[in-house]
Amino acid sequence: MIRPLSRTALALDIVGASLLFALFLPMSLVFYSPGQLSTTVAEPVAVAAVVIAAVLQFGAVAVGRLAPGIALSVAWLGAIVQLLAGLGPLPINVAILGVLYATAAWGSTRIFWAGLGSAVIGGIIAALQIVFVNGMAGVFGIITTAVALTVVSVLTLGAPWLGGFGWRMVLRWRATRDAQARAEVAAAEEQERVRIARDMHDVVAHSLAVIIAQSDGARYAAASSPQIAAETLGTVAQTARAALTDVRMLLTQLRHRQGVGPQPTIADLEQLFEQVRQAGLEARVTVDPMPPGEPPGAVQLAVYRILQEALTNAIRHGSGDTVDVRLAWMPDSVRIEVRNRVGDAAAAPAGAGGHGIVGMRERAQLIGGVLRAERDGEEFVVHARLPIGEPFHTGPAGAAVGGTASGEETA
Template identity: 75%
Template sequence: MIRPLSRTALVLDIVGAFVLFALTVPVSLAFYAPGNLSPIVSDAVGIGILFLAGTLQCGAVAVGRLAPGISLVVAWAGAIAQMAAGLGPLPINLAILGVLYATAAWGSTKVFWAGLGSAFVGGVLASVQIFFVNGLAPAGSIVSSIATITLVAVMSILALGAPWLGGFGWRMVLRWRATREAQTLAEAATAEEQERVRIARDMHDIVAHSLAVIIAQSDGARYAAASDPAIATEALGTVSQTARAALSDVRMLLTQLRHRQGDGPQPTIADLDQLFQQVQQAGLEPRVTVDPTPPGEPPAAVQLAVYRIMQEALTNAIRHGAGGVVDVRLSWLADRVEIEVRNAVTDADARPSGGGGHGIVGMRERAQLIGGTLCAEREGVDFVVRGRLPIGSPAEGATGGEE
């Protein structure tokens, strides 16, 4: 019944209604010559009812935006009092136009349609009031009289319906604004969620791999310290180097988050050799096959995806591998690059086929972001990661199918 409205808007509505009352009531009093104000009541009663009707109708304008339904009821009360006293259309009735506008612009669904019905009924009643109560029935034949009454009724309905249509147009504008704001908020929420996913994926790729290498090297250094201190020293050097590289990557990621205008340097396929060396230092022997080799310079997005997928697959091999060897195959074809990382796992490895934790999800997301596909599943005693990434647009890569 009552809408939220700022105090400033309410004060402006009340002041506007008071100004409307001050302008239209004196004009309405002067609209008819003395003695002809109403054919039903005396001039004194007519003046009193005119003031009452003007107060109700202008008061309805004052609360039009605050409570459109109440405004419509109050306006009808003033109009009924006016018609019951035999008063024809008066300048105070301009307030009704504002009320009808308010019902269409800000009213609930019921009030919205009630305003439209009021415009129709009010137009008919106005024509009846003019011709049958105020004694202005048209002269002539019955057909011409009916035509005249009908024409006046239609014109009255159109006059009352025009502000309602204006309010309906403003209602559509408000609805469009609300829809646009909701869409903007949804897009912002989606962008934030995508950013959180990207941050989580990058943090996982950087930190998880580095920690896996550090853990493997630390364990090796602890076991080798008793028999060969030199090996322990070499392992600790690798730990230090890996930790520094991880710290550098994390700092770069934080810089990207703080300054969104640049992505900064990202790993490329040229960094794969260093990645393979880290895996080898962690105690896992990578057997790498690149056939065919890249035909030129692949897109940066493809190089980054290949590096991150390879990084996560090798990290999983360090964590869960059983044979000490991991087979890596890269096939750089004309339209795509195919990746396969295969390593033996123990029977106690509980990773589900094709599923897994954040790492497998992250690999799959990286492939999908550039239009590729990826599957990670157990095949007998091996765990295999296969990916197919398009070298071109995502649409071109999507036509390549899925393994």
Template identity: 75%
Template sequence: MIRPLSRTSLVLDIVGAFVLFAVLVPTSLAFYAPGNLSTTVPEAVGIGGLVVAAVLQCGAVAIGRLAPGIALAVAWAGALVQMAAGLGPLPINVAILGVLYAAAAWGTTRVFWAGLVSSFVGGVIAATYITFSNDQFVGVGISSTVASFVLIAFMSILALGSPWLGGFGWRMVLRWRVSREAQTRAELATAEEQERVRIARDMHDVVAHSLAVIVAQSDGARYAAASSPEVAVEALGTISQTARSALSDVRMLLTQLRHRQGDGPQPTIADLEQLFAQVRQAGVEPRVTVDPMPPGEPPGAIQLAVYRILQEALTNAIRHGSGGAVDIRLAWLPDRVEVEVRNAVAVAQVVGAPGGHGLVGMRERAQLVGGSLRAERTGDEFVVHAALPIGATQPSEGRA
């Protein structure tokens, strides 16, 4: 019944209604000068009815946005008072147009349709009142009376329906704004969710691999400390080097988070040798086969995806594998690159649980570049296979 409305808007509506009353009442009194108010109603009754009708109709304008349904009912009451006083159309009826606009623009669904019905019913009642009151068409033929009634009804409905249509248009604008704001909020929420996923994926890729190497080296150093101090010293050196590399990667990641994802250097296939060296230091020997070789310079996004997928697959091999060698195959075909990583696992070892962040991250890396990834256990091996489209490549000779 009552809509939330700011105090400023309510004050403006009330002031506007007072101004409307102050302008339209004298105009209506001048339009219907004493002696012309009605042929059947006393002059005092006519003037009193005009003032009361003006108060009701202008008052309805004052609460049009605050309570459109109540305003529509009050406007109807003013119109009935006006007809009861024997008054025809007056300048004060301009206020009714504002109420119909408010009903269409801000009313509930019921008030909205009530405003439309009021436009038609009000037009018919006005035409009936004008046509058959005060004997204005006495002595004319039936056909002329009907024609006059139809014409007046059409004009009345058009006059009352026009502001309702205007309010309907504004209602659509308001709904479009609400829908647009909701869409904007949804897009922002989606962007934030994608950013959180990217942060989680990058943190996992950067930190998990280095921590896996550090844990493996720490365990080896602890066991070798008593019998082979030199091996422990070498392991500690590897731990220090890996930790520094991880710290550098984290700093690069933080730089990207402060700016944009594309800022700062990203790992490429040229950095794979360093990755393989870290894996060897952790006690796992990568056996790498590249056939065929890249026909040119692969896109940067593909190189990053290949690096991150291999990094996570090798991290899983260090953490869940049974040790020994890991077979890596890279096939740089004209339209795609295929990546396959195989490592032996213990019989009772569960590798790559469905809820693991690593497998999710690898699949997301592949999907981001339009590729696919499959990771599954086959017998005593865990196999990761990815196919990434590369499209056209640039000749390596063109590099600086």
């Protein structure tokens, strides 16, 4: 019944209605003498009826935006007082136009249609009131005049209702546009959160897996070979520093809300494989055929991150001491395959679709590729196919994995 409305807007509506009341009430009393217009009551009663009707109708205008339903009811009450006094249309009835506009612009669905019905019914009543007050002679004259006046009255009352309907459509369009803008912002923020979470998982999970493996090795080697333990701890420190640098870069991107900053490429794969070897897992890498040039940056980043996560899973869940990595750089795509042995207990978390598997799939899907991660007998296998799109830029061959030749296995 009552809409939220600021005090300033309500004060402006009350002041505007008061000014209209002060303008149209004297006009109704001076230029349209109630004593002459009314045939049913005495002049003092008619004057009182005009004043009461004006108060009610302009009061309805004052609360039109705040409570359109209440305003329509009060305006009808004022019109009934005017009809009971035998008065025809007066200048004060301009307030009814404002109330009908309010019902169409700000009323609920029920009030919206009630305003339209009021315009039609009010137009008919006004026309009949004019006909009978003026005492038209002849049935034909009464009917003709009543029809004409009904059409004019309904159009007069319907015009502000249509204006309010137009403003209602404008408000609805604005609300829809704002909701769409908020949804787009929320979707962009969600995508940014997912991207940062994916990058954070790739960096932190891999680095922690290497650190844990190295720390366990250092603990066992400390008793028999302190020198090896010291070298292992140095590797741990180096890996931790690299992870800290990557995390700081991600936080900088989050703070500035943009994806600037260096990203890993296939030239960094040899360093990734070396970290895996230092963690105690022998990476046997085969690249055949080699990339004929420089692949797009997005493809290089996806290849690096997918291999990083697949090797991290091999470190955490693998049961063997080797992992096979195969890269095939075709003219239109690159194929990735990572195989490692797993035990019965280790296969479940790796293949259950955790954050790592989901992250790898998202990496592939972002550039239009596909990825499948599944158990194959005693091995867990990650297959990926990433489209390259446009032809490679001419560049030095062999830059992908530190100069490894085509078809060569590194131990």
